[in-house]
Amino acid sequence: MWGAAGALAAGGFASLPRPVRAAYGGGPTMTPDEALARLMAGNRKFVAGTLKATDALAERRADVANGQRPFAMVLCCADSRVPPEQIFDQTVGDLFVCRVAGNILEPGGLGSFEYAIANIGSPALLIVLGHQNCGAVTDSIKLVQSHQHAPASIQAIVEAITPAVTATAQGAMSAGEYTEAVVRANAKLVAHETVARSAIVKKAVGEHHLKVVAARYGLDSGRVTLLD
Numbered sequence: 001m002w003g004a005a006g007a008l009a010a011g012g013f014a015s016l017p018r019p020v021r022a023a024y025g026g027g028p029t030m031t032p033d034e035a036l037a038r039l040m041a042g043n044r045k046f047v048a049g050t051l052k053a054t055d056a057l058a059e060r061r062a063d064v065a066n067g068q069r070p071f072a073m074v075l076c077c078a079d080s081r082v083p084p085e086q087i088f089d090q091t092v093g094d095l096f097v098c099r100v101a102g103n104i105l106e107p108g109g110l111g112s113f114e115y116a117i118a119n120i121g122s123p124a125l126l127i128v129l130g131h132q133n134c135g136a137v138t139d140s141i142k143l144v145q146s147h148q149h150a151p152a153s154i155q156a157i158v159e160a161i162t163p164a165v166t167a168t169a170q171g172a173m174s175a176g177e178y179t180e181a182v183v184r185a186n187a188k189l190v191a192h193e194t195v196a197r198s199a200i201v202k203k204a205v206g207e208h209h210l211k212v213v214a215a216r217y218g219l220d221s222g223r224v225t226l227l228d
């Protein structure tokens with residue numbers, strides 16, 4: 001998989017069969033800063049309740065039926081209250097999204113982003129979006145602190161969030177404040193890991209084609225806040 005993606009990236013789009021090549025868009029359609037500005041402008045519309053992106057949905061669907069050029073990638077929680085297209089006021093074909101509880105970095109998720117970078121080529125931004133009162137984070141904190149395990153495959157999520165828990169001292173924080181601190185730490189850690197664990201992501205960032213940022217979504221305000 002890695003080799004295949006690398007070969008495609010090295011060979012460029014000319015190495016793809018013609019129908020496939022026609023389906024992909026080539027390089028980024030905007031700079032990373034422009035992509036971030038577009039997402040944040042979309043979030044301001046979401047907060048204000050003035051969503052526009054899906055107004056011409058049928059036309060947009062037809063436009064992208066034969067190829068996609070998503071300008072940004074999003075890794076966010078599976079939580080039903082965190083739908084990225086709505087939060088950022090974008091529509092079909094705009095965002096390349098992986099969702100999993102706790103917005104953790106799994107091999108399939110990282111491979112998906114690598115695929116988008118190497119084979120689609122258009123995303124200029126990867127945003128790792130944690131959120132207020134994340135249940136996966138709250139439960140992981142409880143399990144880590146009580147030295148217990150979650151049942152079945154839920155434990156894999158707990159183990160992925162554990163580094164953010166152990167790296168964050170609770171001190172005098174209340175349980176709610178501590179959950180918020182770990183949500184932020186986890187998003188930043190995952191953003192860092194996407195670069196550290198992937199030569200494809202690292203190369204795109206090094207060439208300034210891609211920026212990776214961490215952010216936090218407020219369930220009550222609807223507002224996305226970038227994390228340092």
Ligand SMILES: [Zn+2]
Pocket residue numbers: 077078079101102103131133134135136137
């Ligand atoms: Zn969550």
